[in-house]
Amino acid sequence: MSYRGVHRIASQPGLRPSESSMLDVEFAQLSDPGRIRHHNEDYLGYSLPDTPEEARSQGWLFALADGVGGHRKGEVAAKAAVESVLGGFRKAGSRESPSALLTRLVQAANAQVFETAVKAGSSGAGMATTLVACSLRFDRAVVAHVGDSRCYLVRSHQARLLTRDHTIANEHIRLGLISAKEAAEGDTRHVLSRSLGGELFVNVETNDMQVLPGDVLLLCSDGLHGAVSATEMTHVAGRHGDLSVAAQELITLANERGGGDNVSVQLIRVLRVERMGMYRGRPYQLG
Numbered sequence: 001m002s003y004r005g006v007h008r009i010a011s012q013p014g015l016r017p018s019e020s021s022m023l024d025v026e027f028a029q030l031s032d033p034g035r036i037r038h039h040n041e042d043y044l045g046y047s048l049p050d051t052p053e054e055a056r057s058q059g060w061l062f063a064l065a066d067g068v069g070g071h072r073k074g075e076v077a078a079k080a081a082v083e084s085v086l087g088g089f090r091k092a093g094s095r096e097s098p099s100a101l102l103t104r105l106v107q108a109a110n111a112q113v114f115e116t117a118v119k120a121g122s123s124g125a126g127m128a129t130t131l132v133a134c135s136l137r138f139d140r141a142v143v144a145h146v147g148d149s150r151c152y153l154v155r156s157h158q159a160r161l162l163t164r165d166h167t168i169a170n171e172h173i174r175l176g177l178i179s180a181k182e183a184a185e186g187d188t189r190h191v192l193s194r195s196l197g198g199e200l201f202v203n204v205e206t207n208d209m210q211v212l213p214g215d216v217l218l219l220c221s222d223g224l225h226g227a228v229s230a231t232e233m234t235h236v237a238g239r240h241g242d243l244s245v246a247a248q249e250l251i252t253l254a255n256e257r258g259g260g261d262n263v264s265v266q267l268i269r270v271l272r273v274e275r276m277g278m279y280r281g282r283p284y285q286l287g
Contacts, residue, residue, distance in 0.1 A: 022052050023138055024272040025060060028243035032251045034223060035259025041067035042221050042264040043078035047086050056274075057094040059137030061086060062266050066149050066221040068128040068195055073120065077113045077129035081196050084109040085133055098135050099206050102144035106131060106196070106204045110146070113197030128197040132163060132219050139273035141217060143207045147195045150225050153209065154216040154237050159230040162207045166194035190222070215270040216243075220250075223263030227254040243267040 033040040046062045049055040065081045067074025088105040096104070109131060117124035130147025143151045148165040168191045196202060211217075216237045224233075228250060236253070240246040247265050254263040 022055050022272070022274050023059070023136060023270070025136060025268050025270055026243060027062065027266065027268040028247045029062075029064075029264075029266040030244070030247040030251050031262065031264035032255065033262050035255050037260075037262060039075065040262045041069075041074035041078055042223070042262045043067070043075065043082045044264055044266060045082040045086050046266075047089050056137070058089070058092070059098070059135055060268075061089045061133060061135045062217075062219060062268060063131065063133040064149055064219045064221060064264055064266055065132075065196075066130040066147065066223070066262070066264070068130070068147075068192065069126045073124060073127050074129060076116065076120075076124075077127045077197050080113050080116050081109040081129050081131045084112040085131070089135070098137060098140065098142040099144075099208050102133055102135055102142055103204045103206055106133065106144050106146060107202060110196040110202040111200065114200050117197055128192075128195040130166075130192070130221070131196050134217055134219060134268070136211065136217075136268070136270070139210055139212075139275050141209055141211045144204050145206075146202055146204055147192055148190075149219070149221050151207075152218040152220075152230060152233065153211075154218060154234050155212065155214070157234060157238055159218070159234040161230065162209070164205060166192060166205075168193050190226075211270045211273060213270055213272055217266075217268040217270075219266040219268075221262060221264045223261035224250060224254050224265055226261065227257040227263070237267060243269060 029044045031042045031044050043065045049058055063082045063085050065078035067078035085105045088108055092101055117127035130149040132145040132149040132151050134141055134143045134151055143162045145163045148167050151162045152159045153162055171193050236246050236249050247267055250265050251263055
């Protein structure tokens, strides 16, 4: 089953100058089961502000999960994780920093997946999922992740990886036990060292950066980044003004190269930002 969504949040005509300069984004998302698997264990979701006030107090959130386990209900884990994060985000206030909030929400999602597996009994044994989430507010983006689903920042025709794959092979590279080439060819390159649902507690990794007009944030499962290079992703994202067309081309590329895995992508283009500073923990608009 495929999930498709294209949406644009824009300031409405007649808003005050301070409102018309608020952060504005457009996005597209697409998920596909691939050419070999009969069902899709990836799950995508987002939360969008309805008003300029919500854009400032809460912002945008995008989330992508890749369920683990096949017959062990990976799709259930992925859906539970994304819906937990989005539900918590919508209920959250503005007092918590985006980084602290995302960390808390992903940890809560981990507990949700763990509890879902326990309630499922033997059929839920091994249920787990990756998760990558990206929140945007003012002129900042915060990315939180567990597992090997990724987020790239595409700027000036170059892609910067904002996440670190939580795989056994990548941990071995970090420790200097094997080379990157050995990791790419080894049996552990797809074995996760960290996922949601495997344990009651999980270590969440976050990254916080400034965004600029024209930036594209690209979230994807390993079905995409395992088949399509970062250079190719950058080229496709930059070539199309319509992000839905770019998302479809990326999915098609992955499927043409075997299509052995579910493949999902979210593309978020920053159209406008609101430059903000902080004073005693409170944001204020820069001139």
